[in-house]
Amino acid sequence: MMITKTKRVIKISQLVNPHFKKLWSTQRPYIIAKGGRGSFKSSTISLKLLTMLKKQAQLGHKANVVCIRENTVNLRDSVYGQICWAIDKLHMTDEFKYSVSPMRITHISSGSAFYFYGGDKPEKLKSNTIQNVIALWFNL
Numbered sequence: 001m002m003i004t005k006t007k008r009v010i011k012i013s014q015l016v017n018p019h020f021k022k023l024w025s026t027q028r029p030y031i032i033a034k035g036g037r038g039s040f041k042s043s044t045i046s047l048k049l050l051t052m053l054k055k056q057a058q059l060g061h062k063a064n065v066v067c068i069r070e071n072t073v074n075l076r077d078s079v080y081g082q083i084c085w086a087i088d089k090l091h092m093t094d095e096f097k098y099s100v101s102p103m104r105i106t107h108i109s110s111g112s113a114f115y116f117y118g119g120d121k122p123e124k125l126k127s128n129t130i131q132n133v134i135a136l137w138f139n140l
Helices: 018-025 041-058 076-089 122-126
Strands: 064-069 096-100 103-107 113-118 133-139
Touching: 018 041, 041 064, 041 076, 041 103, 041 133, 064 076, 076 096, 076 103, 076 113, 076 133
Parallel strands: 064 113, 064 133
Antiparallel strands: 096 103, 103 113
16 A cells, blocks of 8 residues: 655745735845734744744754744743744644743754743843844844
């Protein structure tokens, strides 16, 4: 009996709000995303960061993303949860290891990771040395 794997096709265009199409396709190093609550900006950003990290991993490069939320209290329910959402949407859940202490999501095969920090505790940011940073997400 032969088992064949079917390829799953994910249309990113169906996941990204058309209002953020420019954000999705930009090559600029700095982006300020504006939009109201429920505008899908965090979802678009999390998908973009995940695809950036995954692309680097596929090229054999280690790449890290630092995610900072204005306050530590909402960290797990906001940016951490949003990256988890993006990983699930792109059906990559089994490719990552999840940790909440320290708060980190690591790509198993490449060692690349998403690091999460609260902006209200700058002393924790100062003491970390993270190499190979390809993006920083500061969420107010």
